[in-house]
Amino acid sequence: MSIKVKWKGQCTEDVMVLQGIQQGAKLSTTLYKCYNNVILDSILKSGLGACIGDIQVPAPTCADDIAVLANSTADAQGILDIVQHHTSRDLVKINPTKSEAVLYNAKGSNISTLQFEDNDINITNETKHLGIKRNEQNRANISERIRTGRATIYSLLGAGLHVRRGFSPMVAYKLWRTYAVPRSIYGLEVMKKKTCKRKGYARTGREKNPPTNSRASK
Secondary structure, three states, X not given: OXXXXXXXXXXXXXXEOOOOOOOOOOOHHHHHHHHHHHHHHHHHHHOOOOEXXXXXXXXXXXXXXXXXXXXXXXXXXXXXXHHHHHHHHOOOOOOHHHXXXXXXXXXXXXXXXXXXXXXXXXXXXXXXXXXXEEEOOOEOOHHHHHHHHHHHHHHOHHHOOOOOOOOOHHHHHHHHHHHHHHHHHOOHHHOEOOOOOXXXXXXXXXXXXXXXXXXEOO
């Protein structure tokens, strides 16, 4: 396979391509950013998608993972059409079956389907983006986070993180704080916080054995 470089209307001689860019190579991320930035610039210039104040945030992107944020299905479909135009022009294939859509605050409304390359995108209640599971309520699953932290601790047992015959308590504490805690709370800063009200205990004269550690509420 050979390529030519076109510069100011003139083409160079044929250059034989002997090796492509490998995954994990030094130039891979830089070259992909140069390619992907054209798509992101086109989305911004279209004016479609979500905004924070006067700042456009239609497509937060990390490497090849693009999240489309829009306030309507028309805007979302328009952004998908822009992505489809660029990928088809550059002969890049995107699998629409691996793309999913999550609808926020859309109860009771009729949502039309989203399409990419004439294929319907699956509308689901939950999807994962950058390792963070997004659901309709945008709330974190606390039980799942606890299981993730527990699994992280179990994975460190073979390295010596053991209560009785492992590392010292100080080393074990630092490992727990360095590995288990970040995995458990990863992404919680972008989730909605569920506030809980502290309940008081009202003591009455009819109770024979009231709790000894409770506080009487006024």
